[in-house]
Amino acid sequence: MVEDVVRTLGYATLGSRLKRIGEKLQAQTQELTEGLAGTDLPVPHNPVLAALDLHGPLSIGDLTKALGQSQPGVTRMVNRMKSDGLVEARSDDKDGRVSRISLTQEGERLVAHLKATLWPAAFLAVQEACAGLEGPLLDQLAQLEDALSEKPLIRRKPVAPLPHWSSFSPSEEENR
Amino acid sequence: MVEDVVRTLGYATLGSRLKRIGEKLQAQTQELTEGLAGTDLPVPHNPVLAALDLHGPLSIGDLTKALGQSQPGVTRMVNRMKSDGLVEARSDDKDGRVSRISLTQEGERLVAHLKATLWPAAFLAVQEACAGLEGPLLDQLAQLEDALSEKPLIRRKPVAPLPHWSSFSPSEEENR
DNA sequence: ACTAGATATATAACAAGTTATATTAATTGA
DNA sequence: TCAATTAATATAACTTGTTATATATCTAGT
DSSP: OOOOHHHTTGGGGHHHHHHHHHHHHHHHHHIIIIIIOOOOTTTHHHHHHHHHHSSSSEEEEHHHHHSSSSSSHHHHHHHHHHHHEEEEEOOOOOOOEEEEEEEEEHHHHHHHHEEEEEEEHHHHHHHHHHOOSSSSSHHHHHHHHHHHHHHHHGGGSSSSOOOOOTTTTTTTTTTO | OOOOOOHGGGGGHHHHHOOOOHHHHHHHHHIIIIIIIIIOOTTHHHHHHHHHHHHHSEHHHHHHHHHHSOOOOOOOOHHHHHHHSSSSEEOSOOOOEEEEEOOOOOHHHHHHHHTTTTHHHHHHHHHHHHHOOSSHHHHHHHHHHHHHHHHHOOGGGGGSSSOOGGGTTTTTSSOO
């Protein structure tokens, strides 16, 4: 049997390790999405929806900052979401370079649905998987990775009635 | 100003968060690679070299387990490394389906070089960035992300003489 | 010995991230 | 006011991860 080299090497491969766990979490969140929200929204599109919901219309540059990733990546994701009918772009009146991205009606509807289903469920499931993690980062990562293998997010759906997303993020409807 | 939505959402976006930090670490490790080992070896190829160095020749399936990623991904990475002259494949004598991947002489040479330069330096730099992290996972991630922004790995090169990789991974030359 | 199924790897198509560069619009300074 | 610079977004090419599927070889059972 061959051991997990990326785990063994510790700090030397922390980057690969973080990416790997992140991808596992996203894959399990995708299962949740289908099983719980009944859509096939790609997991990385959720933060875009959340940012637009929190702040109202944003430029590509603002989204870049909100998501912490590169501008071309954001542009492409937004284009995809545009062709999916979730967002729309209009160029700014003051500055013709900037394109203001906003939720369409369909986007608003989806957000409302996600706030009642996927978002709280994912939050709680991940929170449960992280409950009891302790110690140095590498140890917590090992514990989390094991926890996700042993009991994936889809089996951590809360039994009690799902709280609405607003109870996690109280300040959301301000900037509209 | 727009805040960091992925950070704000906490557990709900932990997958994106982990991927994002992982990519940042890998990008900074790439800088280290060029500045310190004088090669342009892609960061994700390091664990493959380390696995082959630790265990000697491995099948694609074994590498898949060692790296914890999908078989087609491993196959493609190995093909790239083959065309870079770092590894070679011969089909197994007993079982014609399995292809045994081993380091070429050039691969061995590169590994020896990396053990004296990049691997210990990256280990120590990441360890330093992680020193003092405390508390729940989300907190430690926030601290780490801030630490990497404030002082990237390339500025954490140890001043003292670099210890050899073998001092981090004492059991390495066994399975050859 | 042959067929069925299982196993190992390869291939194809896609997604999402990156960097580098092109394009377009706005700003600034002579 | 216009030329040069700066700034925002778009486009292109690449990497690395994925899933689904094809191919090739081995193994088992009759």
